[in-house]
Amino acid sequence: MDVIPYFLSGLILGSIYGLTTLGLSLIFGVLRVVNVAHGSFVMLGAYAAYFAFILWAWPPFATALLAFAIGALLGYLVYIGVIKPLNKAGELNVLVALFALGALIAEIARLLWGPDFVGYRWNIGSVEVAGLQIDISKLAGAVLALAIALSLDLLLRRTYFGRSIRAVVQDPVGAMVVGINVDRVFAASAAIGIAITTVGGVFLTLFIPVGINPYMGGPYTLIGFVIAVLGGLGSLLGAYTAGLLLGVIESLGFYAFSVAGFAEPSEMALFLEFALLLLVLLFKPTGLFKL
Amino acid sequence: MALSLQQLSSGYGRLQVLFGISLEVPAKSIISLLGPNGAGKSTTLWTVMGVVRPWEGRILLEGTDATRVPPHRKVELGLALVPEGRRLFPEMTVEENLLMGAFTKRAREKVHDTLEFVYALFPRLRERRRQRAGTMSGGEQQMLAIARALMSRPKVLLIDEPSAGLAPKIVSDLFQTVKRLKEEMSVLLVEQNVAAALEISDYSYVLENGRIVLQGRPEELAANEHVKKAYLGV
Numbered sequence: 001m002d003v004i005p006y007f008l009s010g011l012i013l014g015s016i017y018g019l020t021t022l023g024l025s026l027i028f029g030v031l032r033v034v035n036v037a038h039g040s041f042v043m044l045g046a047y048a049a050y051f052a053f054i055l056w057a058w059p060p061f062a063t064a065l066l067a068f069a070i071g072a073l074l075g076y077l078v079y080i081g082v083i084k085p086l087n088k089a090g091e092l093n094v095l096v097a098l099f100a101l102g103a104l105i106a107e108i109a110r111l112l113w114g115p116d117f118v119g120y121r122w123n124i125g126s127v128e129v130a131g132l133q134i135d136i137s138k139l140a141g142a143v144l145a146l147a148i149a150l151s152l153d154l155l156l157r158r159t160y161f162g163r164s165i166r167a168v169v170q171d172p173v174g175a176m177v178v179g180i181n182v183d184r185v186f187a188a189s190a191a192i193g194i195a196i197t198t199v200g201g202v203f204l205t206l207f208i209p210v211g212i213n214p215y216m217g218g219p220y221t222l223i224g225f226v227i228a229v230l231g232g233l234g235s236l237l238g239a240y241t242a243g244l245l246l247g248v249i250e251s252l253g254f255y256a257f258s259v260a261g262f263a264e265p266s267e268m269a270l271f272l273e274f275a276l277l278l279l280v281l282l283f284k285p286t287g288l289f290k291l
Numbered sequence: 292m293a294l295s296l297q298q299l300s301s302g303y304g305r306l307q308v309l310f311g312i313s314l315e316v317p318a319k320s321i322i323s324l325l326g327p328n329g330a331g332k333s334t335t336l337w338t339v340m341g342v343v344r345p346w347e348g349r350i351l352l353e354g355t356d357a358t359r360v361p362p363h364r365k366v367e368l369g370l371a372l373v374p375e376g377r378r379l380f381p382e383m384t385v386e387e388n389l390l391m392g393a394f395t396k397r398a399r400e401k402v403h404d405t406l407e408f409v410y411a412l413f414p415r416l417r418e419r420r421r422q423r424a425g426t427m428s429g430g431e432q433q434m435l436a437i438a439r440a441l442m443s444r445p446k447v448l449l450i451d452e453p454s455a456g457l458a459p460k461i462v463s464d465l466f467q468t469v470k471r472l473k474e475e476m477s478v479l480l481v482e483q484n485v486a487a488a489l490e491i492s493d494y495s496y497v498l499e500n501g502r503i504v505l506q507g508r509p510e511e512l513a514a515n516e517h518v519k520k521a522y523l524g525v
Contacts, residue, residue: 160394160399163387163390163391164394166380166382166383167380167383167391167394170380170381170382170383171378171379171380171381173342173374173378174374174377174378174379174380175380175391176342176362176363177340177342177362177366177371177372177374177378177440178366178391178392178394178439178440178442178443179362179363179366179367179394179395179398179443180363180394181361181363182363
């Protein structure tokens, strides 16, 4: 067995991890709020991909646009309805409310769509890379995820709107006195952040052909935290890069643990990720990619 | 009148800080607001800017009521604040900070002219324009904070404690620059360094415990026994 295919498929999965975490990282950077409902929005994106595919035969990349719109609307509502009114009462209140919201969304999903695992398969062929058959759909998903991450970074650097977001991240009071409508930046960041999270959920379905379920979000919230911490919370390209890294670690870990004969190699790979999180928190709490 | 405050009261939560302050800033003048730590000087500026909500009274900007106008709209109307602690964007370069200062639509249109104007006013900033703001000295950061506020092309500039933490020589250079601003705009200057502030002011107010206790022309205040004892150390 060769390591390279595992490395490659780790990179491809990691690109999707990176994408789903961008939203978490953006929301934390701007609003200083940890979106503990993250996984539930990933789940909504996954269901959107599933229903659009089986009902209207939409390819997931078309659904991504719809998911972005739904996510943006939900993100805006979350800001107006939860984060803004509770922010003055303290961080813990927002955290608890978002946790409750995440659980509520999962329960509503269960009421509407049932508790069973569902899934779909979008097969558009495969290509051979370094001796490994890779689904074109997965490869395209990874490339698109990279493109989205880079465009978001460019948006933040090159546009007035993006600069206003960066200004709020660096000093909200300074942003206010130069004439930035900080409240609007907060609302827009929540909307874009959750929109991207939802799109991440759509892309994720390419990798989990039978893994869509109302409660699927939990692990992704955890993985999201690991990635965001690795990348340095609030650093977008850091989050994406950390996503790649985590995908590779997960994939290589799975390989190593299976070769070593462990009964549950994927569980062990997950253990490896959290061990890494612990180490980073202990020795480099600002993240691997932030000075 | 460029800016006038009428019986303005405000505070934080239930804590009242300002008790009915009235003051006037005529066009093209430097007005200083003096007083000890905790008197409410910064709170006055935050309230004028709209960051702290006014409880009572009115804020008039060029004769128009701006009491309830939020901060970002105030900047558009021609008010700019150089806040306490400077509040620069530390990860951005000097020039990026200045460009952020010209964020409002009104300022954006003339951003190149304004940039030339502030670079002429602070040549040091032109030399340092590629440097990250967070890595500059205190004096340079204060220059940048003032320059960033000027980028919005204000009619009234509010400056909070520009002398804080700076060496006397740097303070006097900075105050000479502030004095030159009078040709273009009005300045409301909050200072604890009373001697330096009186030198460049046209008129001054003394704030104690959230109330204006004294006001007058600089030479009058400098001759006042209370001011001499409490603020000038003579």
